Amino acid sequence: MSTIDLTPLYRTMVGFDRMANLIDSASRLDGAQGYPPYNIERVADDAFAIEIAVAGFAEDELDIETNENLLTVAGKKAASEDGEERQYLHRGIAERGFLRRFQLADHVIVTGASLQNGLLRVELLRELPEAKKPRKIEIGSPSQPKSKPKLIGKQSAA
Structure with missing residues (x-):
């Protein structure tokens, strides 16, 4: 394109x-x-979840950060502890570092994250402030002051 x-x-x-x-x-x-693959799920009206396939990554190799309306998930594979390089006959699990960014809508916050069976699940919640929520406006007659406002303090005689 x-x-x-x-x-x-x-x-x-x-x-x-x-x-x-x-x-x-x-x-x-x-x-x-395209890497790593992910799902975005609507859990409830104002709750969402992002699931990212992070096979081979441990919790300490993943970093989740939010800044303004941007959610960033990064994975960096640590060097092997024994210092030996593994020899693969076939390597289908990439285990390469990644950086995945998601643009969040206004008032969407991250409420938690979990790692289970190679899937990183990031829970999101949309919390509208009271000022942004719709409110019902009653139709009525215009309000008129019932009396003149009282002056507080010294009044001068005219």
Whole structure:
């Protein structure tokens, strides 16, 4: 696929620069993003999980970090403890280092992570602040002040 010029989006979408940047960066992904494979699962309305296949990695070889709205999962294979290089007849498990990034939506936080059977599971939760939650507005008559506000302190006689 050839590159797509997103310049018209920048001219017509005021205040949506971040969305246009995401579209632009998604279109530039290369084939290196295929390792390690992952799943994204909706657990509940506001809960999600990312499962990443990290066969051969131990907990201390994995690093999970969030910064603003970016979740970064990195794996770095430690050198063998005995110092000997293993000789493989067939090597199907890559065990190579990786860096996988996920762009998180606003108000999505990481609540935990676990490693079981070669799958790293990162739990996510969307927590909207009260100010962002929808609220019902009652329709009524406009409020009018019942009396003049009282002045506190010294009043001068006119």
